[in-house]
Amino acid sequence: MTQKVALVTGSSRGIGKATAIRLAEAGYDIVINYARSKKGALETAEQVEALGRKALVLKANVGDVAKIKEMFAQIDEEFGRLDVFVNNAASGVQRPAMELEESHWDWTLNINSKALLFCAQEAAKLMERNGGGKIVSISSLGSIRYLENYTAVGVSKAALEALTRYLAVELAPKNIVVNAVSGGAVDTEALKHFPNRNELLQEAAEKTPAGRMVEIEDMVNSVMFLLSDDSSMIRGQTIIVDGGISLLV
Secondary structure, three states, X not given: OOOOEEEEOOOOOHHHHHHHHHHHHOOOEEEEEXXXXXXXXXXXXXXXXXXXXOEEEEEOOOOOHHHHHHHHHHHHXXXXXXXXXXXXXXXXXXXXXXXXXXXXXXXXXXXXXXXHHHHXXXXXXXXXXXXXXXXXXXXXXXXXXXXXXXXHHHHHHHHHHHHHHHHHXXXXXXXEEEEEEEEOOEOOHHHHHOOOHHHHHHHHHHHOXXXXXXXXXXXXXXXXXXXXXXXXXXXXXXXXXXXXXXXXX
């Protein structure tokens, strides 16, 4: 019961997978959550276990509150504790505002915004048992600036960042630290679903003041900092990791 445990949602690929592996390297047992890619989740588990850590693979659509509750019940049964929750799972319909349908809106907001609230409620119950914990969410620049075809996702990420501030205040008495990391364009598998992917990558490559695009490891480095004791007085903030490109608009 002294071994620390971390849950990373959407950890079958990309930023989530890289974060899960880094947490395993730091000594955490890992709960690997996925919705579709079981193969990817099992690959993440293999890498975690190769580092000598336990891996629990759980399928759950985090946009469904019933599935969230089932997932946390399984975490409680297996580990009896949770120390870190990385809210990484994301999805969304890429369309202009005038072409969005109700189902597109609900799907995107459920997975990208509602999931944080109801996962945080369940995570806090487990974290309290061991004196506190850390919650970090993954956001994007679409929360604060216009991106083509990004209406639903951008609004969902803005809601996530606002919720991060509210949770940071309300969970502080439980010694639970809540923050977010927002990234510029990162060439992950998820970006392949963007109809304007090539334009986004070209702009990032040409205009980022730092001279290169943001990479997955840049995001993971910031997540790990926010999960460390060094950042304990950073609360309710969204750290932007974009090489400075958002400063140009």
